[in-house]
Structure formats: structure tokens, C-alpha cells
Amino acid sequence: MDNKTRAFIYAFLSRCFEKELDIKALEDLKKSVQLLELIGEDTRRWFESESLDKIVEEANVDYNTVFMINSQPVETLVLDSKAEILVGLQNPVMQFYFDHGYEVNMNQTHILAPDHLSIEMGFMQNLAFRNENRAAYNFLHKHLLEWVPPYMIGIKNLTQTPLYRDLTDFTVDYLLSDYEMLKTEFGHES
Template structure:
């Protein structure tokens, strides 16, 4: 399977909710992915107590994404911090134009422009090899807000995993867009 599909699926998962015991265990077993994210994260998972890591990750996630600022495009880009609904939301309109259906009743996420859902959309269009949709969504949405958002959030991260994940995500998005420009 396409590595990009797997990376977008992973990013969708880690930005959507706290990591449960199973997710932390699976991550600890994936040294290749941890090495990609960063040396400090890899060492932390390799030598740390998984129960303590799970607790610290969940505290970090909750503090950053639930208590401070949710990873929602319209919250970040609009000073009113309002989540637009339906096709009023430019992200939802982009999904609709590209055949991506989302049932917000099946998720605890409150907005279609939540980072986890946006990465899920990218996973879908990469899987379907829809290059123009990938380029357009990166250009019109993800690159406009995710890079500055994660740069700002990095100073709030207390775990090596989230600090390095933010850097990894930024580098991945920029590199992915650059590669797509050559297609």
C-alpha cells in the first residue's frame, strides 16, 4: 500500500483523539515509524514505561487540543472562532466536490474541518490517486493553517512525541506538496 496513505491515516488517528493503550502499544512496536517521527520519540517509546507514556500522551493531547485550542481550521483562521456548518464551510464544500462523504453523527469530532478529518480526506484522495484534489486541498487548506498552527503548538507540547510529531507533520506536508507539484 502507498506509504502516503498510511502516513495520512496515522496522522488522522493521532490528531483525532487521545491514544488508548492498544494504540500506544502498537506505536511502541513500530520502530520504523517512530524513527521517522524523531530520535527522542523513538528512545522514549523504546525505554519508557508504556503505561506512563500513555498517561503523559493523553495529558499532553488533552491540554493542547481540548483545553487550549482545538485543531479546527475555521477556529484557527477565523478570529470569531466559529465552526461553519454544511456547505458554508469551505472544507465541507471541498469534500463534497470531491465525493468525500462524512457523517458527523458517527464521530465525537465537532467540525468537518478538524485536522483529523482533513487528514482522513487526504488519505482518501491519495488512495484514489486523485492528484489534483490532493494538490488543491494541500494548497487551499492544510498548508494555509496547519504549518503555523503546529509551529505555535510545539511550544505547548510536553512530550517528545508531540514535539517531534509536529515537526514531522510540517516536513511531511511541505515535502508531499512539493512532490505533487512535479506530477
């Protein structure tokens, strides 16, 4: 897979986990049968069979129930038993960003954690755009694959819509697939 496609998928995932998908995003998704099929067959059928208004309402309730009320997609909250969000360079993810020239201006986002899944996916998008595949491989190895698969497995039963249910599987499958692809190039270096 080329880096432009990888960047697109990471941008899409970043947006899906950032906040509720607005009507424009869901309308665009409804028009993209190929992307819906990639996410999952149940999602494609749901988008084809339901009105946009119903999809917007149910998807937004599902997002808030899963990612705001019952859990938060933040690496340190998932991995650290203290349930504290580490800030600044004491956060290993922030240190990784810094080491790779990625600045996260936390004043420009409503997300308060630098290791929120949306920001980590945005970082992967940035690495793909910059063709920094070695850094992407290392970030997947040291960060995303450490917490995202168990997190997605854990929240899957909380989801109520085909969109978020399929996104849990798609996210894990995509991260593992991307890792395997990058591993062929850099796996001997870890």
C-alpha cells in the same frame, strides 16, 4: 512515494489528532521502530526508555492539554478571527469534500467540526487511496498548508512529551514534502 504509503501516513496522522491514543495504538507504535524514527529521534528514545503505562499516561495528558484545553485543531478556528466553526456547505472545507465525492457523516464521529485536522487528514488518506493526486495537491494548497504549519508552530511549545513535540515538526515536514512531490506533477496548474 507511492499512494499506499501516503495513505498510511495520512491515516496515522488522522488517528493521532482525532483523540487520545489508546494503549493498543501506543503499544503498536512502540513496536514500530521505523515509524518512531520517522516521527523523531526524541520520540524513539522516549518509547525505548519508558514503560508503556507511563507513555500512555503522559501522552494522554499531553493530548488533552494541547488539543482540547488550550487549542483545537480546526481550520476555521485558526483562520477565522470570529472563532466560529462553520457548518454545512458554508464551510469551504465541506464544500471541497462535497465537490470531490467525500461524505462526512458528522453523526458518526465525536468530532463536531468538518475541518478538524483529523478529518482533513482522513480526507487526504481517502484521496491517496483513490489516486486523486490533483485533488490532494489542491487541498494541500488551498487548505492544509494555509493553517497547519502556523498552528503546529504555535502549539509546539505547549507540548510536554517527545511524541507530540515531534509530531508537530513531522506533520509540517510531511505536508510540505507531499506538496512538493505533487507540485512536480500539478504545480503549473494552480
